[in-house]
Amino acid sequence: MARGRRRRRQKLKLKLSALYTFALCSKGSSDDHSSRIGTTGFSRVVYVNEPSRHDEEGFRYPLNEVSTTKYNLVTFVPKSLFEQFRRVANFYFLVSGILALTPLAPYTAVSALLPLGVVIVATMAKEGIEDWRRKQQDNELNNRIVKVHIGNGHFEERKWKNIKVGDVIKVEKDSFFPSDLILLSSNYPDGICYVETMNLDGETNLKIKQALEETLHLEEDNGFVNFRQTIKCEDPNANLYSFIGTMEWKGKQYNLSPQQLLLRDSKLRNTDYIYGAVIFTGHDTKVMQNATDPPSKRSKIEMRMDKIVYVLLSSLLVIALLGSVFFGVWTKKDLRNGKMKRWYLRPDDTTVFYDPKRATLASFYHLLTALMLYSFFIPISLYISIEIVKILQALFINQDIKMYHEESDKPTHARTSNLNEELGQVDTILSDKTGTLTCNMMEFIKCSIAGIAYGQGVTEVEKAMALRKGAVSGAEIENMEYTDKKNDESPHIKGFNFKDPRIMDGNWTHEQNSDMIRDFFRLLAICHTCIPEVDEETRKVTYEAESPDEAAFVIAARELGFEFYHRAQSSIIVRERDPITNVVKDRKYELLNVLEFSSTRKRMSVIVKEPEGRILLFSKGADSVMFKRLAPTGRKFEEETKRHINEYSDSGLRTLVLAYRVLDDNEYMEFSEKFNTARTSLSADRDQKIEEAVESIEQDLLLLGATAVEDKLQKGVPECIDKLAQAGIKLWVLTGDKMETAINIGFACSLLRQGMTQIIVTLEAPDIIALEKNGDKESIARESKQRVMDQIEDGIKQIPSPSQSSRESFALIIDGKSLTYALEDDVKFKFLDLALKCASVICCRSSPKQKALVTRLVKHSHRVTLAIGDGANDVGMLQEADIGVGISGVEGMQAVMASDFAIAQFRFLERLLLVHGHWCYRRISGMICYFFYKNVTFGVTIFLYEAFASFSGKPAYNDWFLSLYNVLFASLPVVALGVFDQDVSSRLCLQYPGLYQEGVQNILFSWRRIIGWMLNGVMNAILIFFFCTTAFGLQAFRQNGQVADLNALGALMYTCVVWVVNCQMALSVNYFTIIQHIFIWGSIAAWYLFIVGFGALAPNLSTTAYMVFTEQLAPALSYWLMTLFVVVATLVPYFSYAAIQIRFFPMFHNKIQWKRYLGKAEDPEVARQLSSRHRTSSNQRMVGISARRDGKAMQITREADQELQG
Amino acid sequence: MNGQAAGSSSGGSGDGGAAPRRNTRKPKYSKFTQQELPACKPILTPKWVISVFVLVGVIFVPIGLVSLMASRKVVEIVDRYDDACVPPNTTDKLAYIQNPTISKNCTRTLTVPKDMDAPIFVYYQLDNFYQNHRRYVKSRSDTQLRDASKANDTSTCDPESVANGTAIVPCGLIAWSTFNDTYGFVHNSKNLTVDKKDISWKSDREHKFGSDVFPKNFQKGPLIGGKTLDPNIPLSQQEDLIVWMRTAALPTFRKLYGRIHTDLKKGDSITVALENNYNTYSFSGKKKLVLSTSTWLGGKNDFLGLAYLTVGGLCFFLAFAFTLLYLIKPRKLGDNNYLSWNRNPAGR
Secondary structure (H helix, E strand, C coil), X not given: CHHHHHHHHHCCCCCHHHCECCCCCCCCCCCHHHHHCCCCCCCEEEEECCCCHHHHCCCCCCCCCCCCCCCCCCCHHHHHHHHHHCCHHHHHHHHHHHHCCCCCCCCCHHHHHHHHHHHHHHHHHHHHHHHHHHHHHHHHHHCCEEEEEEECCEEEEEEHHHCCCCCEEEEECCCECCCEEEEEEECCCCCEEEEECHHHHCCCCEEEEECCHHHCCCCCXXXXXXXXXXXXXXXXXXXXXXXXXXXXXXXEEEEXXXXXXXXXXXXXXXXXXEEEEEEECHHHCHHHHHCCXXXXXXXXXXXXXXXXXHHHHXXXXXXXXXXXXXXXXXXXXXXXXXXXCCHHHCCCCCCHHHCHHHHHHHHHHHHHHHHHHHHHHCCCCHHHHHHHHHHHHHHHHHHCHHHCECCCCECCEXXXXXXXXXXXXXXXXXXXXXXXXXXXXXXXXXXXECCEEECCCCCHHHHHHHHHHCCCCHHHHHHHHXXXXXXXXXXXXXXXXXXXXXXXXHHHHHCCXXXXXXXXXXXXXXXXXXXXXXXXCCCCEEEECCCHHHHHHHHHHHHCCEEEEEECCCEEEEEEECCCCCCEEEEEEEEEEEECCCCCCCEEEEEEECCCCCEEEEEEECHHHHHHHECHHHHCCHHHHHHHHHHHHHCCEEEEEEEEEEECHHHHHHHHHHHHHHHHCCCCCHHHHHHHHHHHHCCCEEEEEEEEEEEEECCCHHHHHHHHHHCCCEEEEECCCCHHHHHHHHHHCCCCCCCCEEEEECCCCHHHHHHHHHCCHHHHHHHHHHHHHHHHHHHHHHCCCCCCCCCCCEEEEEEHHHHHHHCCHHHHHHHHHHHHHCCEXXXXXXXXXXXXXXXXXXXXXXXXXXXXECXXXXXXXXXXXXEEEEECCCCCCHHHHHCCEEECCCCHHHHHHHHHHHHHHHHHHHHHHHHHHHHHHHHHHHHHHHHCCCCCCCXXXXXXXXXXHHHXXXXXXXXXXXXXXXXXXXXXXXXXXXXXXXXXXXXXXXXXXXXHHHHHHHHHHHHHHHHHHHHHCCCECCCCCCECEHHHHHHHHHHHHHHHHHHHHHHHCCCECHHHHHHHHHHHHHHHHHHHHHHHCCHHHHHHHCCHHHHHHCCCHHHHHHHHHHHHHHHHHHHHHHHHHHHHCCCHHHHHHHHHHHCCCCCHHHHHHHHHHHHCCCCCCCCCHHHHHHHHHHHHHHXXXXXXHC | CHHHHHHHHHHHCCCCCCCCCCCCCCCCCCCCCCCXXXXXXXXXXXXXXXXXXXXXXXXXXXXXXXXXXXXXXXXXXXXXXXXXXCCCCCCCHHHHHHCXXXXXXXXXXXXXXXXXXXXEEEEEEECCCCCCCHHHHHCCCHHHHHCHHXXXXXHHHCCCCEECCEECECCCXXXXXXXXXXXXXXXXXXXXXXXXXXXCCHHHHXXXXXXXXXXXXXXXXXXXXXXXCCCCCCHHHCHHXXXXXXXXXXXXXXXXXXXXXXXXXXCCEEEEEEECCXXXXXXXXXXXXXXXXXXXXXXXXXXXXXXXXXXXXXXXXXXXXXXXXXXXXXXXXXXXXXCHHHHCHHHC
């Protein structure tokens, strides 16, 4: 408290609201609000400072406790069970589990229900743990502390969850609002406060909120002693930007607007404290109302897996039906004319299940039995195993030290584990630009003052351009950088990368237009809306700015000797170093008006009065609006400046034009009067009047120059894009920037290069612009659409069909306005067609909605899309895409919250996709194939045995053998495969990006492969069954003459199955760590341990397995010989197939494995050869640094040819 | 190249580790978490493939030879008697077998093809008999067989659980239908004793069939199935029953009947005096009498030996074929013209 007061004293009270032109002037604009209060949807009544009165009057408002958990103690069991049994396979197991309790069951109920129980409990435990984590997060929020008025002007700390509607609370600087509040007052006399809404919309700039004038004076704790108000307002809703309510106080009514509403999850900034009245709590708050469940995404592989389950289920049904028919026929034959055929079954005296007289019914019941029996075709543990595997995979992704960003201390975070394998199948990446490709860190790098260009820094883009032109080799670039660094003795100042001895360190005074230079920097120091913050100890000034550009300007001004030091109520203090006397002195500018920036105005201005009394209008804005506003006398340097601007934007810089104007007193008085009448007018056209007034003063400007700010490319972006391009992944850039900037960034990232044909779709044609001025909306739309159509069709014509081999590549660049038409239903597929044929696509000036629509459009072509972005404007795109990747960078958390994977830097995408994506894809697909293989093998042996047991439903195996197969003896190796297998090491994955195509083209999970695995399973089962039955069928299998009974044969067959599936696994594993060894051989050992242990139990427990191994099988040499024989004989076909395939029909990963084996994989020449051979036929690699190199080489040869011919 | 640069730089840059950040979220390095565990990365090189095939061949062929020899050493006499033991002019075999008044005695003469060393195992072989039918397999009560006090525990034995109001011991279809043909052997006009001891599994005798459980009320129902049991001998000694109750896996099966501890010489003739009681005629099942010696491998079964020989031979052949393939089509390992995915559009 004391600290707060001290700070307050230090800071002069600001009442900026009087200055700002647009932001705050629209308060309480219309009166029709109050009329709606009390009607449906506007029924909330809040008694401020009397929270207990609501209960008394019968208003039931929820607590401020929020819960984002899916379950609670009561609902957990039923709800999570319901979730599980929605999966068709699990439902099938549930039904067969229930049926197992009836006499229909071919096995004992407990043996069937136990594995199901294990699987269900494991899944529930997983759900429970996840929910528990959410609960803990909620608890953390709910137990945050805030000060609440408890009466008599005393405020007490309370937990968030205990806040009630009607409480008056005090929120201090840099803390979050616990609920939706009505702002009553703040430490600023005009009741404004700054709010950061990063968690809501991802925007980092601060928003200004203002209390009603009537409540301003409540600035002390004891002001609330007898404070009573009634607020009536709308019911809870999800609209963040609207609010309707009235405040009744001291018999008067006042309208409330969004301007007074502080939302939960936003943060108080630059304001010491505020007082607010709680109106919405807990789940009533707007942010909670907004919380929708993110769309649940499932990977393509999982969808295909569901299909496999269906295929298996239906084939299961078919064989069950087949068996039932046979069973029915044979049962019917058992009793004919009173004569029993198989008399030992007593068909004359039987239950319905075997009754020859009711054979149809019996065979129907048998169908149910068979469905239960063949349930071993469907791996019961499939889903849980996959989930476990994916969680472990996600853990590996999170743990990857090479995807950890040291500067921001952010590791990669897989927010969902559902999509790991989808990462290996990405075909198209849709990327945001700002903050994703670029750092969103603006650096003041160049400027043009009075027609002279200053600034010697080399931009990333210029480096790339230099490379592109081939002017400098890579080594020289590095030198450039090196010298750069050497010169850079002073520590790097964030946001400032300007070097020019001509104007630095006060040298500007010696330049010829020194007064213009002075005005230029003054403008930079004054014309903005930043707020300085002085560190009390070091006296250093930092700035709080709405946009990084502005911060860069103020910092630049500071570094060049014009330190914006203090912002007071209506003045700005700039510390200027006098160049002649070299004395630092404060210059106080009286701030008269601020005409803020808006996207329609594209400029901002301030009007200030110099200490000397001159009134100045400083203005900065986009070139398109600024040049129009210059006075004829102010155009002296127009030509040069324009040229410089073009140069700057050519090198990917953001430019702004700076101009000023001197106002004489009369002129200003006139404006001021006009402006004030406009502001205070209550008529509907008020806004327009203000606009007119402002427009009139922002004329006849004198050009000072232009600034160039670099939007820095993130580290490693061009290299990463090159790798992704080599992997055959297409990159589309969707940006809100203007076309020139976008194209520049495109060049910088090597998405565009020389020799690439640019197909530009735009509506910036003069005739269209002319038409727009006429303003007939319909004809504009019609004409524009036609234009877009034509341009798209032209583009398609330019591109040769794939049959004509051409090395030419194309880039499509389309602007937002055209995109609106291109995304209309009748055009969009043509647009898509064109876009897919182009090597790179850049959409500029696109809105968040368009980004999402483009993503949806690409999804139409059944390609896996990955969207990557960092801002709130990318949320739609991230949610729409198959995979959303959020950059956990400087912008808000919104994108990360909506994403599936969060990475700190764009370049990590390379490793995420090429290494983890590829591995996960191959692991999951291998794992699923193997899962079905092992169950088909097992199931077919059961089925074949049925055929020899007159389809009566008697399994060959003991009940527990059956049920433990999926749980114990064949489950862990496949999990190990899913978690650990790698075809090639991560380094080789990156070295051979072409490997990634295996996932994109889904080679490892094609139907051919899946069916191949299943057929392998069927074949294995047939071999096992016939080998075992032939060997152990009739004769004695031991020296002392005993024959094998059902138990012995079953155990033998089971032994063989366990051996075969595990050895098959050992054969197909590419990467044998100790873990695989433990799991594979451990599973086999587990079987022997089990059969010994289980067989030693009392016979009433072990039933048919009693002593079967120790007494019957183990002493028999033939048993061991059979095991050896069956395992080898069954696997010989697969082994031969694999040997031929890897040698004569190697897949790409096989080739790399060969290279690695030969020790040649590291050889860059071999790598280049291998990769280039692999891409010859596809025209994928048209972008990226390497493509540029290849393109250049081609160009040189072509030129040489021409020279020869000429 | 670039990837490495990008990758390593992230580790190297940063705040230089001068002041180790507290609570850093940097993942801890371990070979496990970075998925760099030492591993064997097998690849099927020609050397490997050929040596595996040769190895399998080298192991399998001798095993096959030994097994085959063992199997060939076994002497087996199989005699089908179900048809032969019905008087030739019987039209309705079923009526014949079901008629308890007719004597079912029958004499068969067997010639010993080779010397047979004791012990000689006597089996009966039934055909088309579904001992593995689910109804049949389930129709027994293990608790009752084991425990004298649980005699009434016959719930699983339908329809042979109760006769004349009291529980049947042993109950169930299996016991009820126990095989009841009997064999007597005469060799050189001397009776060959058939040793019927220890023809069942020891664990069955000791743990599954109680020594204090006696047959009770057995075969007293309206239908007589098979063998009757002496109510004075405990179940644990009723070895025929125990053997029978070990249900066979397949519809054609042999079961041990007894052992003969006399050597037989080649050309000897054995007269079998059998009682043809068991009804296999209703389901047209064959009945066979089998006399067989055994070796370490068990009975006469060429399959194992042949199978081993076949697979061993196949492996030799494959080793040869692969050697040829590798020689004829040596693939230069830089030859990557084969674009696996461009060839199979089915991959989509």
